[in-house]
Amino acid sequence: MTDFLQQLEEIVGKGGLLGSEQVSIRNKSYWDASPMKARALVRPKTTEQVCAVLKLCHQHKINVVTHxxxxxxxxxxxxxxxxxxxxxxxxxxxxxxxxxxxTATVQAGVVLQTLQENVKQHDLMFPLDLGARGSCTIGGNIATNAGGVNVIRYGMMRELVLGLEVVLADGTLISSMNRMLKNNAGYDLKQLFVGTEGTLGIVTRAIVKLKELPLSANSALVAVNEFSQVVDLLKFVDKSLGGQLTSYELMWRNYYQAVTEAGWHESPLPRNYPYYVVLEAQGADPQADKEHFQLMMEAAMEKGLIEDAVLPKSEAERDKVWAIREDFEALLSLRPQFIYDVSLPIKDMDHYIQTLEQRLSERWSQCPFYALGHIGDGNLHFFVSPQNDDSADLHHQVNQIIYEPLEQCGGSVSAEHGIGLEKKAYLSLSRNAEEIALMKSVKNLFDPFNLLNPGKIF
Ligand SMILES: Cc1cc2nc3c(=O)[nH]c(=O)nc-3n(C[C@H](O)[C@H](O)[C@H](O)COP(=O)(O)OP(=O)(O)OC[C@H]3O[C@@H](n4cnc5c(N)ncnc54)[C@H](O)[C@@H]3O)c2cc1C
Structure with missing residues (x-):
């Protein structure tokens, strides 16, 4: 064992350090089952240990990638x-x-669902919610400024963080564990660490906002024929529900059909409509909210905004509807599998999708393309899988088709997932030269030796 590893083990104890061989039996990520590579993996139990680890890495100029x-x-x-x-x-x-x-005070490695379940016992809710809730961590949610299915009502992670504790590249501890909703005392430094993907500091603890647990939840799966109805329906339900609309999630027909193929999820509606929306409202009066929701749906139907709809009658039925939107396991075997997360104004979306479909089918005779999105937030996701083409630059070719039209409408190559390694070549499509130069100056100020998550974002 090298001096460096020995010193690490002294900091975190025997069980806290895994060598490169032990690391290689772990998968790279949820999306990539190939073996992880690293000099070693360290598992600190306290903030003090994180500070000591980073101080040591700073002395030895060792790169640190946070998981x-x-x-x-x-x-x-x-x-x-x-x-x-x-x-x-x-x-x-x-x-x-x-x-x-x-508020809740949590360590960074707390799994999102664990926090959601714990605060529920106090009749409270942590409003961030996403399909990866059973595995993703609060620290990861902060580092990526995660969005998810409730953004339309509660905002992204940035809006839910009150205080942060962060360790800088040289091991300095920045404790900014504010719990006040209002605190304009100078710069709001914590925001520098939200959405910066572990490149400026390691989040170790956080204080997050909680909300009162809603007493009612009413949802619907709706089928719609025209994209203009999707937009009009969003405006109509949001207005009618007076602030109770929590989620408004769109699935294009190809996505809906793929995840409701035999063996995957049951389809409560015919499978040939062009668009499907899952919408949900949460409130405080179960009886009145239910009646109001049903009346609102009837009015939307009368106005011609909805072609067909089902309203789940139980928690189990609700879960089944949400599983269609959130569980895309049916698509995970696609090879190649290119996943996208873009944002653009809702008025430009229909044209954008048609453009992509046309360009992809012109370029590849077979190119499965599945679209869905947090449409109320202007955020779309795609799975794209061009077949029978083993060009080395295949991913880049698809990226060009997906990203090029975004520039014109002021969209972004990353709505909620961040840039990481995968999108860094395209950052300049969404941020201008002066913005990128300032980002690099900030990085240089915080981490002059480029030790924290090097090569990510820029
Ligand atoms: C099924 C599924 C559904 C998803 N749905 C959504 C969605 O709706 N909305 C959405 O925004 N995302 C979604 N994602 C993406 C992902 O879940 C989020 O980006 C999530 O916030 C990542 O959290 P994590 O703990 O897994 O972070 P990781 O994947 O481990 O890390 C992500 C980044 O954060 C850094 N990081 C992690 N922890 C820390 C820390 N403590 N300090 C500093 N840096 C750190 C890492 O270095 C890396 O750069 C989904 C993913 C899956 C698999």
Whole structure:
């Protein structure tokens, strides 16, 4: 064992350090089952240990790649064989739930679903929610500024973080564990670490906002014939529900059909409509909210905004509807598998999708293309899989087709997943030269030796 590894082991104890061989039996990520590579993987149990590890890496000029739940989609956690992986898996305690102040103090490795379930016992809710809830961590959610299915009502992770504790590249601890909703005392430094993908500092603890647990949830799966109805229906339900609309998720027919193929999810509606929306409202009065929701749906039907709909009558039926939207296992065997996460104004979406379909089918005779999205947030996801083409630059060719039209409408190559390694060649399509130069100056100020998640974003 080298001096460096011995010193690491002294910091974190025997069980806290895995050597390169032990690391290689772990998968790279949720999306990539090939073996992880690293000089070693360290699993600190306390913030003090994280500080000591980073101080040591700073002395030895060792690169550090932080791992949360490994569900990120942009290769933000990819490590090389000389890198040290810093896993947050043992820094996973919920330290405090404050029902009066409506905050939770958590360590960065707490799994999102664990936090959701714990605060529920106090009649509270942590509103961030996404399909990876069972694996992704609060630290990873902060580092990626995660979005998910409730953004339309509660905002992205950035809006839910009150305080942060962060360790800088040289081991300095920045404790900014604010719990106030309002605090304009100087710069709001914590925001620098939200969405910066572990390149400026390691998040070790956070104080997050909680909300009162809703007492009612009413949802619907709706089928629609025209994209203009999707947009009009969103405006109509949002207005009619007076702030209760929590989710408005769109699936194009090809996605809906693929995930409701035999053996996957049951389809409660005929499978040949062009668009399907899952929408949900949460409120405080079960009886009145249910009646109001049903009346709203009837009115939308009368206005011609909906072609067909089902309203789940139980929690189990609701889960089945949501599984159609969230469980895309049916698509995970696609090879190649290129996944996208773009944002653009809702008025441009229909034309954008038609353009992509046309360009992809002109370029490849067989190119499965599945689209869905957090449409209320202007955020679309695609799975694209061009067949029978083993060109070395295949991914780049698809990227060009997907990203090129975004520039004109002011869209973004990353709505909620970040840049990581995968999108760094395309950052300049969404950020201008001056913005990128300032980002690089900030990186240089925080991490002059480029040790934290090097090569990611830029
Ligand atoms: C089924 C599925 C559904 C998804 N749905 C959504 C969705 O709706 N919305 C959405 O936004 N994302 C979604 N994602 C993507 C992913 O879940 C999020 O990006 C999530 O926030 C990543 O959390 P993680 O703990 O897995 O982070 P990881 O994947 O482990 O890491 C992501 C990035 O954060 C850095 N990082 C992790 N922890 C820390 C830390 N403590 N300090 C500093 N840096 C850190 C890593 O270095 C890496 O750059 C989905 C993924 C899957 C698999």
């Amino acid at each position: 949360g739940g490994l569900t990120g989609t942009v290769q933000g956690t990819l490590s090389g064989k000389a890198d040290l992986v810093l896993s947050m898996e043992r820094l996973n305690a919920i330290e405090e739930i404050d029902p009066q102040g409506r």
